[in-house]
Each structure stands twice: as C-alpha cells, then as structure tokens.
Amino acid sequence: MATHKLFAAGYGGQGVLMIGQIITYAAMKEDKEVTFLPSYGPEMRGGTANCTVIVSDKQVACPMIYEADILTVMNPPSLTKYESMLKPGGVLFVNASLIDLKPTRSDIQVVNVAANDIAAELGNARSANIVMLGAINRTLHLVEEESIKYVLQNKVFTGRKADLFDINWKAYHAY
Amino acid sequence: MSEKVLMKGNEAFGEAAILSGCNFYFGYPITPQSEIPEYLSRELPKRGGCFIQAESELAAINMAYGAAAAGGNAFISSSAPGIALMQEGLSFMCCAEVPVVVLNVSRCGPGIGGIQPGQADYIQATRGGGNGDYKIPVFAPSTIQEAIDMIYEATYLANKWRNPMMLLTDGMMGQMMEPVVLPEPRKLLTSEEIPQAKPWALSGFDHKNGQRSLIRALHMQPTDLEIQVEKIFTKYDAMEKELPAYAAEGLEGAEIVFVAFGLMSRLVREAIEMLAEEGIKAGLIRPKTLWPYPYAAFDELDFNSTKVVISTELSKGQMIEDVRLGVEGRLPVELIYRTGGVVPTTPEVVERAKKILEGLK
Numbered sequence: 001m002a003t004h005k006l007f008a009a010g011y012g013g014q015g016v017l018m019i020g021q022i023i024t025y026a027a028m029k030e031d032k033e034v035t036f037l038p039s040y041g042p043e044m045r046g047g048t049a050n051c052t053v054i055v056s057d058k059q060v061a062c063p064m065i066y067e068a069d070i071l072t073v074m075n076p077p078s079l080t081k082y083e084s085m086l087k088p089g090g091v092l093f094v095n096a097s098l099i100d101l102k103p104t105r106s107d108i109q110v111v112n113v114a115a116n117d118i119a120a121e122l123g124n125a126r127s128a129n130i131v132m133l134g135a136i137n138r139t140l141h142l143v144e145e146e147s148i149k150y151v152l153q154n155k156v157f158t159g160r161k162a163d164l165f166d167i168n169w170k171a172y173h174a175y
Numbered sequence: 176m177s178e179k180v181l182m183k184g185n186e187a188f189g190e191a192a193i194l195s196g197c198n199f200y201f202g203y204p205i206t207p208q209s210e211i212p213e214y215l216s217r218e219l220p221k222r223g224g225c226f227i228q229a230e231s232e233l234a235a236i237n238m239a240y241g242a243a244a245a246g247g248n249a250f251i252s253s254s255a256p257g258i259a260l261m262q263e264g265l266s267f268m269c270c271a272e273v274p275v276v277v278l279n280v281s282r283c284g285p286g287i288g289g290i291q292p293g294q295a296d297y298i299q300a301t302r303g304g305g306n307g308d309y310k311i312p313v314f315a316p317s318t319i320q321e322a323i324d325m326i327y328e329a330t331y332l333a334n335k336w337r338n339p340m341m342l343l344t345d346g347m348m349g350q351m352m353e354p355v356v357l358p359e360p361r362k363l364l365t366s367e368e369i370p371q372a373k374p375w376a377l378s379g380f381d382h383k384n385g386q387r388s389l390i391r392a393l394h395m396q397p398t399d400l401e402i403q404v405e406k407i408f409t410k411y412d413a414m415e416k417e418l419p420a421y422a423a424e425g426l427e428g429a430e431i432v433f434v435a436f437g438l439m440s441r442l443v444r445e446a447i448e449m450l451a452e453e454g455i456k457a458g459l460i461r462p463k464t465l466w467p468y469p470y471a472a473f474d475e476l477d478f479n480s481t482k483v484v485i486s487t488e489l490s491k492g493q494m495i496e497d498v499r500l501g502v503e504g505r506l507p508v509e510l511i512y513r514t515g516g517v518v519p520t521t522p523e524v525v526e527r528a529k530k531i532l533e534g535l536k
Contacts, residue, residue: 035351036181036353037351037352038350040347040350041290042290062441063438064518066522
C-alpha cells in the first residue's frame with residue numbers, strides 16, 4: 001500500500017473521531033505506520049469535529065495534511081468547508097441522510113451513503129458512523145476486515161457495551 | 176519491551192513520567208496540556224506516587240522544589256505563560272542543585288498566547304527564562320515515541336546532574352495519537368533507600384555520621400555565590416560535551432539544508448520529498464537538544480553542494496541565532512517561519528525554499 005490520508009468531519013457527537021480512531025487502531029494492529037490528529041482549537045458545544053488519519057507502510061512524516069485523498073463528511077457544513085481539501089481523483093464519502101447539497105467538483109469520485117437511514121433501519125440510530133466506516137473500508141480496503149472486528153470487540157464495544165457489537169458489526173456491513 | 180499501544184501525546188507524556196520513576200506531580204491546569212494533570216491525578220496515586228493540584232504555577236514549581244529537595248523525583252508540566260511563571264523556581268533549583276523534569280507543551284505567541292502549536296518559547300527555554308547564571312538542558316521530541324524516551328532519560332539525567340531538565344513540545348504533539356512502545360518502569364526508591372541513593376537530599380539528620388545536608392539558593396557572600404556559580408558551570412561545561420544530540424538526513428549533495436525541530440521537522444521532511452520530485456535535493460538537520468545546541472552538526476554540511484541553510488520555525492526567528500552560531504558564516508542562513516499559531520502547509524515551505532534558492536542565484 002502507499003500512503004492514505006483520510007479526513008473525516010461532522011457535528012460533535014456524530015462519532016467522526018471514532019471512525020478515525022478505529023481505523024488507527026486497526027492499522028496499528030497490522031503494524032502499519034499511522035497517526036491520528038483530532039480537530040484541535042477553541043470549539044463550542046454542538047460545533048464541528050474532525051480528524052486526520054494517515055496510514056502508511058513507511059514512517060509518517062507529517063501528521064498534518066494540506067490535502068486528503070479520502071474525505072468523509074457527515075453533515076452539510078463539512079461538505080461546504082472541506083470539499084476543496086480533497087485531492088483530484090480522491091474519494092468523497094457523503095452522509096446522504098443529512099446532506100442534500102451536491103458536491104461542486106467533477107474531478108473526484110463521490111460515494112453517497114445514507115448512513116443515518118441505514119443505521120435507523122437496523123434499529124440503532126447511533127451506528128451511523130459505523131455504517132460510514134464500513135462504506136469507507138469496504139470500498140477502499142485501508143485495513144483488513146478482521147482488524148476492524150478485533151478493534152470493535154476489544155477496544156470499542158467492551159464491558160457494558162459488549163452487547164452492542166453484533167448490531168454494529170451488522171452496521172459495518174450494511175452499505 | 177511491551178507491545179505497541181495507541182496513546183494521545185499528553186497521556187503518553189504523563190505515563191512516561193510515571194514509568195521513568197517520577198513519584199511527585201504538581202500542576203495547575205492550562206490548555207493544551209491539561210490531559211497530563213488529568214491523567215496523573217488518576218494514575219499516579221494508584222502507583223505509589225503523589226498528585227497535587229496546586230493553586231498556581233508558582234505554587235507548583237515550589238512544591239516540586241520541596242519534594243525533590245527531600246529526595247523525591249518531581250515532574251511538572253505547563254504551557255508557555257505557565258512555564259514563564261515557573262522561571263523563578265527553576266532559577267532557584269539550578270542554584271540549589273535540585274533535580275526536576277519540566278515539560279512545556281507550548282502555546283504560541285507572546286501574552287496569554289493561543290493554544291495552536293508554536294515554538295516561540297525557544298529563547299525562554301534555551302537562554303534561561305529566570306534570573307542569574309544557570310542553564311537548563313532542553314530536549315525537543317518530534318514523535319510521541321521520542322517524547323516518551325526523552326522523558327525517561329530526562330528523569331535519569333536530572334538526578335545525575337542535580338539540575339532541572341526540560342522538554343519543549345507543542346499542543347499538536349499533545350493532542351495527536353501515535354502507536355508507541357512503553358519502557359519498563361523504573362523502581363521507585365523507598366524512604367530507606369533515599370539517603371544512600373541521594374546523599375545530598377534532606378532525608379533526615381544522619382546521626383551515624385553526624386552530617387547535615389543543606390540545600391539553599393542563597394549565598395550571602397559574593398565570593399561564596401561566585402564559588403557556587405562556578406561549581407554549577409563545571410557541570411554545564413560537562414553537559415555541553417555530553418548532551419548535544421541531533422539527526423542529520425541527506426546532507427551529502429544537498430542544495431538546501433533545513434534546520435527544524437519537533438513538529439516542524441516532520442513537515443520539513445515532507446517538504447524535502449516534494450522538492451526531490453522537482454529535482455531539488457534538500458537535507459535536514461534536526462536538533463534533538465536545543466541547549467546544549469548540537470553545533471557540531473553543521474560541520475557535517477556538504478560545503479561543495481549546499482547553497483543555503485534555512486532555519487524553519489514556528490517562531491519569528493529564534494533558533495536562527497543558534498543556526499548562525501553553528502554555520503559560522505560558512506554559508507548564507509535564511510529563515511522560513513509562521514507564527515501566532517499558524518502552521519505553514521508543506522507546499523508553502525517548498526515554495527518559500529525555492530524562492531530563497533532562486534534569490535541566491
């Protein structure tokens with residue numbers, strides 16, 4: 001693999017940092033080089049959240065990016081704000097449940113994922129981020145599916161949350 | 176060696192301090208390092224240590240002074256204006272020869288500063304921000320792993336030299352996550368072991384030998400104070416031989432050599448890859464210690480190929496003074512910087528470097 005630069009953005013509470021962290025943990029499990037950088041700065045409650053994940057087979061030089069090759073937007077302001085950050089030929093994942101706007105660019109690949117609707121149909125509205133995670137990884141194969149499963153079982157859905165694994169594993173495969 | 180774990184910078188710094196043998200932490204919250212006291216408030220008491228949230232930075236540094244004078248291993252952290260408030264205590268501890276490990280998760284800019292990354296505490300850190308003749312070694316990690324290793328080493332060195340040791344990093348390093356391998360925990364000294372391990376410490380009157388320990392930052396007679404200053408400077412002379420550290424990459428045949436530390440060195444490494452794609456060969460000198468500065472690195476420059484040395488900073492030209500001292504007039508020295516918490520993009524660094532190179536032709 002080469003180097004993948006993923007940028008994910010949405011409202012606080014939509015779980016975009018979780019998308020990034022799961023990929024980061026899974027990449028680490030595969031002994032890949034990886035950095036995770038959360039949005040960082042003064043922010044208000046209900047404001048936006050974003051994160052940058054770089055996965056590579058060589059040491060990650062710079063944890064900050066000026067362009068992404070994968071962009072995931074979970075809410076409308078994120079599409080408007082970050083669309084220009086995607087590199088030509090890059091892949092844009094749009095949460096079509098909440099975003100009616102159309103991307104303005106034609107030099108990118110767009111994947112529409114109705115993440116909230118799919119999660120609601122499964123019976124767990126809060127799994128929208130895992131639906132999106134599945135869409136990203138099953139389309140682009142950043143990390144092995146087994147690694148994602150390991151992280152969900154051992155890092156995310158543990159203890160009192162252990163019984164949420166099954167529905168989230170379904171959510172992962174739902175798109 | 177344990178296996179890889181994913182850790183956020185600030186939490187990793189706190190964990191490294193515990194593993195390195197620090198058993199006292201005194202702190203006052205300040206963004207972007209508040210996760211360090213948060214982490215240590217939870218973890219340190221469980222593992223034989225003592226956590227106290229001080230009422231101010233002044234209180235924190237002086238509590239550390241007291242705990243370390245009594246033979247404890249003290250760790251303190253703060254951010255730029257908070258570190259500024261601690262300078263009096265650091266000057267006292269250097270004079271009194273009391274060890275402490277200080278971590279500056281720096282803000283940018285003067286005044287209250289912003290919480291975005293900055294390196295504008297360079298002069299404060301390397302030239303002594305407090306009063307009088309003293310020095311504090313300063314380490315500059317560029318990855319979370321390196322920060323862990325440097326904190327681990329700094330605890331050893333602080334005790335070895337009986338002098339504060341400082342790490343200079345920034346808020347982005349504090350917030351980002353990277354896989355790391357944690358070192359083995361150092362054994363903590365018991366109170367019975369302190370008198371032997373640290374005979375200078377105020378661990379109680381030694382009735383057997385009839386000796387008393389005295390730790391003081393006050394010498395009334397000018398000749399006494401002069402003797403004390405000369406004494407600590409024999410240590411600093413030795414540190415200048417022993418401590419300077421750097422990494423040099425691609426200096427041979429390089430047209431441009433960047434000098435950058437910490438986060439900026441990672442951005443510069445990406446800029447070097449981009450310049451190579453355009454047929455311009457560039458190299459990097461990355462100081463790992465900021466005092467003592469690794470001036471010897473500049474003797475490794477390829478004077479046949481290199482046209483310019485560029486200090487690349489998140490400050491308005493602070494490290495460039497040391498770069499000039501290292502280059503000693505052998506090549507032009509230029510500056511690429513952003514300040515106020517603005518981090519340049521990699522293409523921005525590339526463009527500026529190309530302009531500098533063209534200007535010299």
